[in-house]
Amino acid sequence: MVKKTIGICIMIALLYVGFIQIQLLVTKSPKSAKDQSVQQNSKNNQKVYSFSFSKYGTNGSKELEIEGDSANILSSDIILKNVIARTYAQETPITITADDGVFDKATNKVHLKNNVVATTDTGARLLTDELDIHPSSKKLETTLPAKVKRDNINVEGEGATGDSELKKVEFKKNVTVVVQDPNSEVNAPTIITCDGPLDIDYETNIAHFSDNVIARDKRGNLYADYMDVYYSDKSKKVYKVVASGNVVIKNKDGNTTYSDNAIYLAEEGRIILGGDVEAVAKKHKDEERTDSSSLDFFGWNKPAAGKQKKSS
Numbered sequence: 001m002v003k004k005t006i007g008i009c010i011m012i013a014l015l016y017v018g019f020i021q022i023q024l025l026v027t028k029s030p031k032s033a034k035d036q037s038v039q040q041n042s043k044n045n046q047k048v049y050s051f052s053f054s055k056y057g058t059n060g061s062k063e064l065e066i067e068g069d070s071a072n073i074l075s076s077d078i079i080l081k082n083v084i085a086r087t088y089a090q091e092t093p094i095t096i097t098a099d100d101g102v103f104d105k106a107t108n109k110v111h112l113k114n115n116v117v118a119t120t121d122t123g124a125r126l127l128t129d130e131l132d133i134h135p136s137s138k139k140l141e142t143t144l145p146a147k148v149k150r151d152n153i154n155v156e157g158e159g160a161t162g163d164s165e166l167k168k169v170e171f172k173k174n175v176t177v178v179v180q181d182p183n184s185e186v187n188a189p190t191i192i193t194c195d196g197p198l199d200i201d202y203e204t205n206i207a208h209f210s211d212n213v214i215a216r217d218k219r220g221n222l223y224a225d226y227m228d229v230y231y232s233d234k235s236k237k238v239y240k241v242v243a244s245g246n247v248v249i250k251n252k253d254g255n256t257t258y259s260d261n262a263i264y265l266a267e268e269g270r271i272i273l274g275g276d277v278e279a280v281a282k283k284h285k286d287e288e289r290t291d292s293s294s295l296d297f298f299g300w301n302k303p304a305a306g307k308q309k310k311s312s
Contacts, residue, residue: 050067050069051067051068051070052065052067053067053103054066055135057136061088063087063135064085064087064088064108064110064133064135065086065088065093066083066084066085066086066103066110067083067084068081068082068083068084068101069082076106077102077103077104078102078103079100080100080103081100083098083099083101084097085097085098085101085112087138087140089138089164089165092120092121094118094119094120094164094165094166095119096112096116096117096119096133096140097115097117098112098113098114098116098117098131099113100113101113108136109132109134110132110133110135111131111132111133112130112133113129113130113131114129115129116128116129116130118131118140118166120166122150124150124166124202125149125150126140126160126169127147127148128145128146129142129145130142130143130144133164135164138163138164139161139162139164140160140162141160141161141162142159142160142161143159144159145157146158146159148160148169148200151233151236152179152236153178153179153231154178155169155171155177155198155200156171156175156176157171157172157176157198158172158173159172160172166202168199168200168201168202169199169200169202170197170198170199170200171197171200172196172197173196174196175194175195175196175197175198175209176191176192176193177191177192177193177198177207177209177229178191179231179237179238181236188218190215190217191217192213192214192227193213194209194214195210195212196210196211197210198210205231205232205233206228206230207228207229207231209226209229211226212225213225215227215229215241218252219251220250220251221248221249221250222247222248222249222264223248223249223250224243224244224245224247224262225246226243226244226245227241227242227243227244228242237266238266240265240266241263241264241266242261242264243262243264244260244262245260245261246260247259247260247262247273249271255279255280256279257273257277257279257280258278259273259275259276260274261275
């Protein structure tokens with residue numbers, strides 16, 4: 001009888017212990033789920049789905065606006081998608097779009113990549129795959145190939161730096177400029193290439209080419225170490241070219257002139273040569289020399305009066 005009573009007590013004790021363990025499991029499970037939910041919400045709170053930021057200078061003027069679809073706002077680098085940025089040098093901003101971007105909160109630097117397009121209010125566009133925006137210095141910069149399209153002039157080169165309104169742009173190297181005359185009946189543009197750099201001032205409409213410059217059009221080729229090209233914003237045409245350093249002019253007939261410098265006057269179709277000048281006509285067996293300072297650009301048929309045979 002005593003053994004039976006002891007056995008019953010042991011069974012009751014085991015059942016009680018089992019009941020307590022089940023209760024602990026039941027109460028622990030909801031708490032774990034709740035903790036997991038809180039942890040997940042805390043993680044999600046770091047991510048927003050519409051990000052907007054504005055930066056102002058010390059004088060209170062706006063320097064930068066940037067928007068994106070998503071961003072990790074607690075990170076030092078904010079990752080952006082479908083970016084729209086606006087940089088301000090004056091009151092009118094330049095608008096820049098890109099597929100992806102990174103905003104460095106410490107330096108306020110913005111790095112954009114993939115399908116980057118910067119557009120000014122005048123219609124000029126810069127296209128590249130990566131672009132850095134420096135709002136404090138009001139500068140745009142890329143080390144990759146870039147294009148600038150404005151009016152009837154297209155510029156391409158490797159690496160470019162410009163102000164935040166694209167009024168002045170420098171291309172580092174391997175530059176090609178294509179100028180299409182909007183009034184020309186012949187669809188033959190003027191193409192200018194150089195090793196670089198190329199500096200373009202869109203306010204004064206002057207482009208300064210450096211190192212191994214070659215200008216080509218339907219009339220011939222012009223070679224020089226340096227070349228300044230003046231562009232009319234009204235007529236959309238090149239109206240003057242100033243070339244210096246080892247200037248060589250070859251027309252379509254094979255005639256060639258050499259000089260230290262040259263000024264091409266487009267409206268007159270004439271070029272003024274300076275320094276030591278030499279003209280060589282292909283149709284003559286002997287090379288002929290001229291001291292003439294003015295020849296019809298690419299269209300001269302023979303050296304002007306005053307020529308003399310080049311001494312052997």
